Amino acid sequence: MQVSVHNLSKSFGSVRANDRLTLRFEAGKIHGVLGENGAGKSTLMKLVAGFLRPDEGVIRFDGRDAALRGPGDALRAGVGMIHQDPLDLPAFTALENLLCATPRSAIASWAEGRRLLVELAGRLGFTVEPEMPVARLSIGQRQQLEIIRLLARGARVLILDEPTTGITAEQTRALFAALRQLAAAGNTVLFVSHKLEEVAALCDTVCVLRAGRLVGEQMGMPVPQAVLLGLMFDTAVAAVRGAEAPPAGDGGTLEPPVTRPVAGEVVWRLEGVTAREGAVTLRNLNLEVPAGRVLGLAGLDGSGQQLLLRLLAGHARPDTGRVLVGSTDLTGAGSRAYRAAGIEYLPADRLAEGVIGALSLSDHFALQQTGRLVDRRQAERAAREAIAAYGIKATPVTPINALSGGNQQRAMLALVPPRCRGLACEQPTRGLDVASARTIWHSLLARRADGCAIVFASADLDELIEYSDEVLVFFAGQISPPLPRAQLSVARLGELIGGVGFAEGGTT
């Protein structure tokens, strides 16, 4: 079945997730949809699968307008979506999952369901069995079950949203083989990914989204990687901008000092650390972060940067290896011990992990007091000083959740005690406008000048290049060697983030 969208738009608040997209996906082919995080790929797919309703524009199946009121309508039309986290029922067995809410016209009886499950699994090379409880299946197997379920329901268009995240190389191979087989049988496959090599290996056509817009019209594969990267990360534009203006020109007054403060003592040292969290595993990691160093962590969300930051702050424990702060071994200690050693963690989700929304800035300073009774006056004085020093637009008694994102971030920074030796920040400027981001970096670099080591993760390549002394690139738990700032460019970073140059087989 051919799927096409015309002038499709969808906004969330002030963000245009999809901006007048017009695309056509022919039957019998595998279509790659590329783009970095937040490019609008998932929104487009959810629109086609009926999970979201478009603000404007139409979706057509085989040339006929489809007014989808929900995923049920899309399913009846033959369009099924497999979500990144499969939307199945962990409490049920595989067979029960297959039968749940599947109409009798598709599967008449339990016996037929069982037969169909075994048959389709055999044909597609999948390893799901009817009586297996879904809670015990791996993500890869749950995906396989969802594919079988959609096919059994008569889906002729399969949408897969980042299907290879968190599945083994073996399962990826089985998945790709099955998708090719399905496409050859006349089905349409939409494959959403940010991994260039997978798209190159699997897809017949590719289109590229960036910031909700279609920047790469549908192209027949193969397309040179450099072209795709250029479209995904806008390097062409960056290169032009770099040629026109000297790079330091628009940097203005806040250009970081190039001379590094005395690099003597080591703040963090990781020795042979292996750690696991969710689908990400970091293996045998050795790392030294000296005082006064800014280390940037690049990579797509969930490639291991967050885990490293959490390891550095004592929020995650390594399975093997040692974590040293200064010369003290803090392996396995809690975050309290890390804080005592002068390590602070600034999470990306400020209101969930960083500050307490309902409390004011002076309340937060009161929380840091050590006495049994709250010294209101001292707390308020500290808050006033912080407000002045960090330019926070608030009074000492404004609840934190009434502040803007930039002011919340500044407040969080202001709460970092002055004797801090190491700062682990997750996306310190996420969601902030340019001016706020600059102020944040101004404060961070001031800390650095005092000899504080800073490790930060960011999705913004320009930010990484501008402020890091060195950058580590993460790809599915693998880590590049530290890349000095002089060797970096947006294009090079983009390639590394897309997995170019990383050894194969490490994507477990």
Added chain:
Amino acid sequence: MDQTTIFVAAVLAAAAPLIFATMGETLTERAGVVNLSLDGTILMGAMIAFAVALNTQSVLLGFGAAALTGALIALVLCFLSLSLRQSQTAVGFVLALLCTELSSFLGAPFVRVPGPAVPFLPVPGLANLPVIGPILFRHDLAIYTSFLLVPLVGWLLFQTRAGLTLRALGERPQAAYARGVPVVPMRYLVTVAGGALVGMAGAVYSLDLKQGWSYRHTFGAGWIALAIVIFGGWRPWRVALGCYLFAALEIMALRMQSVLSGLPTQVFQVAPFALMIAVLVLVNLAGSTHMSRRIGDLPPSLRRPAQALVDRLAAPAPAALGQPFERP
């Protein structure tokens, strides 16, 4: 007839209203909705059933009116919690209190008035069988219905396609939605049907086991039913077992009063609750991650039977119980 037979028959009869209420609530909670109004609903059902049966001289109409009352109260809960997105807990609790007071107020004219009751109806032939005759077949229609209700609900939940969909609503409504199920209307349907069963539990009291109407006639039954549903792990057979256990302990407490006159009767009244808490803790321990880690430490030969036992004992709540459904 020996004492044991009489005792067992009495227990089976005494548990009938609890069976109605718990089966209704099991269905409701399996669909992800907590109807906390049970105690008030049972009182209202009992009062309305008696009033209608008294005025129409029809027991059947009494039951119908009770079912309608229960369904109506459930509908109010649905509207406030599913449509207006208020807390199920708060709404249910307030409804329980409101209906309790309402039953006292509206039921005042019927207090201690003699009225009709479900007629005794031994099953011809079967009632004369030795032992099982008196235990199972010398009751009335309401109690026979309670016997049938348990396998019926079990079959509906676990053997039918509709049951799969119903359970999906309580396990992961987003997954049901992705499969094209209209989540909120379906939750309405199940909750209203469950509420009707709960209302009928009231009728079983006022027209059968505890005939007539008085101030707070069935007070406490609803709260017990709610606890038994949890105790039974949302599985009909186990829930039924809980009902019978509770009825048995209640009857024993009555009898022991004369035998063990030294012991305060409160001991027996409280015993079912204490027992229930103990079982709850055990059941929850069996399903915990701590337990699965312990099993991992066992020698391999013991691991499999231990895991099988734990799987059998563990009765996890529906994963989305009490959670509102948001359309993506």
